[in-house]
Amino acid sequence: MKLLKFGLPLIGFIVVAIFLALGLKNDPRYVPSPLIDKAAPAFSLPTLVDDETLVSNQDMLGQIWLMNVWASWCAACKVEHPVLLSMAAQGATIVGLNYKDNHDDAVGWLQRYDNPYSQVIVDAGGQVGIDFGVYGVPETFLIDKDGKIRFKHIGPVAEQDAQQLLALVAQLESES
């Protein structure tokens, strides 16, 4: 009886404490993407340099590439920018998705901070962003040779995130 009276609340407390402790490690702003390991949404968007040239997801097939969603109005994009530059220098193919941005601001931003992108495609209305499930800028997607999304990073890419992404790229490269 005594065991029940004191044991039960103790067990209850321990269970609740464990769940709360695990909860502390979760990032409430992190929304898991349902698109992982699924084909990337189809898109066909003009490039920043020339709005007559269209780039589609079909054009990227056969390449392992990163799609970085960015905008000149996005403060966190400035934080990850040097990291993206170093990733590009290490051979990563990064396509910029310029999200709901003003054309001239975007061009000026790349001139000022340098350009890590092999191409920049323009999603002025944000529809492609919605198709990709973008809810905050910056976000970075890893897309494989078959056009499948293999990984998604939410928020600015820090140095260790870059290492993880590059390792994943190398892994995909060796698989094929």
Add this chain to the structure above:
Amino acid sequence: MLLLALLFNSAYSAINVVEFETDQQAERYQKLISELRCLVCQNQNLADSNAGLANDLKTIVQQKIVQGDSDEQILQFMTDRYGDFVLYRPPVSAKTLLLWLGPLLFLMLGLGILAAYIRKSKMQTVTISQQEQQRARQLLDERKE
């Protein structure tokens, strides 16, 4: 009347004006945007949020209603992109089963404890036999002396 009009005007000025052909469509729109979560400010629904993305998603909901999509199709469109998180009412699945059945489990647990408690207290009254009563009287008498 003019005052009322002004009041409404200021209250809704920040929200995109949404027009539908039928009241039913407008009702569905209101219901859907109150059930969908804003991804940017996560403790608000789309109806209450003025975030850029929330407005875009509201526009999509509106367009899809006008196009004749069903509620299920619209919710599917959202969950395909943002997962179950976008729904304020998560669907019953293996992952959310505990969430849905949790309250019931706790109720059962409570009822179980209550039943055990009642049964035990009943048993206690039964176990006071004549012998024990005698002993109790004996003990009480001892104290008197």
